[in-house]
Amino acid sequence: MQERSAWKINGFLALLLLLLLLAAVLSSLVFLRxxxxxxxxILFVxxxxGMVIVQPNQAKAVTFFGKYMGSINTNGIWLTIPFSQHKKVSLRVRNFNSAKLKVNDVEGNPIEIAAVIVFRVVDSAKALFDVDNYxxxxxxxxxxxxxxVATKYPYDNFEEAGYSLRGNTEEVASELAKELQSRLTLAGVEVTEARLTHLAYATEIASAMLQRQQANAIIAARQKIVEGAVGMAQMAIEKLLKEGTVSLDDERKIAMINNLMVAIVSEKAAQPVINAGSLY
Structure with missing residues (x-):
């Protein structure tokens, strides 16, 4: 089915014509014609x-003895094909929240996911006649x-590069909208927006995955701390040697670096004894 415009004329002109016919009927009866x-x-009936009223953001599909004759999308009062049926469909923007679905991501982890879908009908013929209930x-x-879409990506990327459901919500939402549009074009529906509203691990693995996330966060933080500590220790040694404040052999350099690393990296307050070498 493909939407097309139905035959129609202005309803106010039709009302004027009906009034004139009614006046002509009364006149004929008076003169006994x-x-x-x-x-x-009969013409009046x-x-x-064929009179039909179309509300704003509404369409009415006109069928005549089972044949689709076209649609009226312009609001107002119109005169169309007499004795035809008028099936209405809303063209307003609508949205709905999907149910929370339990699916497995690409790594096989059970997750819960839900989305909000914003859509509108753009082809009344397809919406009414190509599907049973659009x-x-x-x-x-x-x-x-x-x-x-949920089965194509992991919930989160811990080590590998690439998209994830949690880390790339914009990209996932865009792909979901495209996937929906390809499926709903048959029903004459345009997808305006699709957004994830709920994303979480399933109850049975939520605790274990939370521990994994915390462990990865601790490892990443420790890595940054170690990188910073190495740079600070190196800068301290170079500054002492450059200014000639102390004279350090390799063994004392190692001891000083060790103490500096302990003081910087340790979670608790450390009180190291730093050996600065000999003055003589």
Whole structure:
């Protein structure tokens, strides 16, 4: 199905014509012209059957004896094909929250994920005639797309480079929107936005994965501390030697570096005894 414009004329002109027909019917009855009055009454009934009112951001698909004749997307009152059926569909922007889905990410870890989907109907013919219930179709396809995208990425990247569900929410949301659009084009629906609203490890592994995240954070912090401590110890030794304050042999350099590293890296307050060498 492909949406097209239905035949229509301005409803106010049609109302004026109906009033004129009604006046002609009364005039015919007054002058006892029964035949003309009957014809005018039939014409009045036929035209009245084609009147339709379209609300803002609404479309009405016109079908005539089972055949799709087009859609009326312009709000107002119109005269269209008499004795036709008018199926309405909302063109307003709508959104819904998907249910929390339990899926496995690309590494096999069970996670919980949910999203909010913002969409609108852009083709009334497809929405009404190509799918049975477009709203239910949107919900089911949204859950299917969300599951598919969630299984393509890990929840988090601990060591490898690449996208993750937690670290690349913008990219994941963009891919989810594209996936949804490819699925919902059949129903004449345009996806405006798709965003993750819930992302967490499943209950059975949440505690273990939290410990893993904490361990990785501690390792990363320690690495930064060690890098900084090495630079500070090196700078201290070079400054002492450059200014000629002390004279250090290799053994005393090692001892001083060891004490400086302990003082900087230790979590608790350290009180090292620093051997600065001999003055003689």
């Amino acid at each position: 029964i035949g003309i009055a009957v014809i005018l009454i 036929v035209l009245s059957a 709203e239910q179709f949107v919900e089911i396809q949204s859950e299917t797309a969300l599951r598919h």
